[in-house]
Amino acid sequence: MADLDVQPKSGRPWWLWLLLALIGLALLFFLLRGCDREEEVDTTTTTTETTTQTSTAAEVDDDDDWNSLDLNAPVAAYDEITDKDIEVRGNENYAVYTMDETILFGSDKxxxxxxxxxxxxxxxxxxxxRFAGGQVxxxxxTDAQGSASYNKELAEERTRAVQTWLVDNGDVNKDNVTLHPVGESNPVASNATAEGRQQNRRVQIVVRKS
Known part of the structure; x- marks a missing residue:
């Protein structure tokens, strides 16, 4: 009988197992790292949304406070206001200084x-x-002559001009002054007559205690 030369099967090299283990660890590392990044993004998004909501709520509250002011409050008599072209309304908490547009600006200027x-x-x-450090x-x-967009732009330019004057010449803190160009959307008289249009062209400087 012939002798059979049976050789044991050789096992896989040890370095191949080591390589597979390293690959597995690398995959596990990248998977865990990806999860951490997703958590960071979620946290950042939540924080940003919370901040935005808080800011928006604060702005709404502030607007509510301003909207509660009666711009047609009873006329107030301030001894420092002697010019008859300046109408003052309000009380000890706020004041509304109103001037006809033609007093401050030329036509369409x-x-x-x-x-x-x-x-x-x-x-x-x-x-x-009376309102040192207060918000202004x-x-x-404007009247309704011309397009609404033109009137809004003109109102914006005029409010900015008043703000600049108050800051540069009136010792009013610029950070306390905000612009609210309304344009033609809030008339106090009919735009069908020259007299009514003149009443609608006006500037109001409203200030309240801080």
Whole structure:
């Protein structure tokens, strides 16, 4: 009988097992790292959404406070306001200084006229006397002549001009002054008559205690 030469099967090299183990560890590492990144993104998104909601709520609350002011409150008599072209309404907590647009600006212009300086000086002095450090809003209104977009743009330019004057010449803190160009959307009289359109063209400087 012939002898059978039977050789045992050789096992896989040890380094191959080591290589497979390293590959497995690398895959596990990257999987865990991906999960951590997803958690970070979720946390960041949640924080951002919370911050946005908080800011929006604060703005809404602030607008509610301003909207509660009666811009047609009874006329107030301030001894520092002697110019009859300046109408003042309000109480000890806020004031509304109203001037006809033609007093401050030329027709379809946004540059403050030199003759308006003395009137704005009285308004600024009154603000600093009674509402020092208070929040100021400058509202600009127009009539309905021309397009709504043009009137809104004109109102914005005029409110900015008033803000700049108050800051540069009236010692009012710029951070306390915000612009609210309304345009033609809030008339107080009919735009069908020249008299009504003149009443609608106005600037209101509203200030309240801080």
């Amino acid at each position: 946004a540059a403050i006229q030199p003759a308006a300086a003395d009137k704005l000086k009285q308004v600024a002095a009154s603000i600093n006397k 809003r400058v509202y600009g209104y």
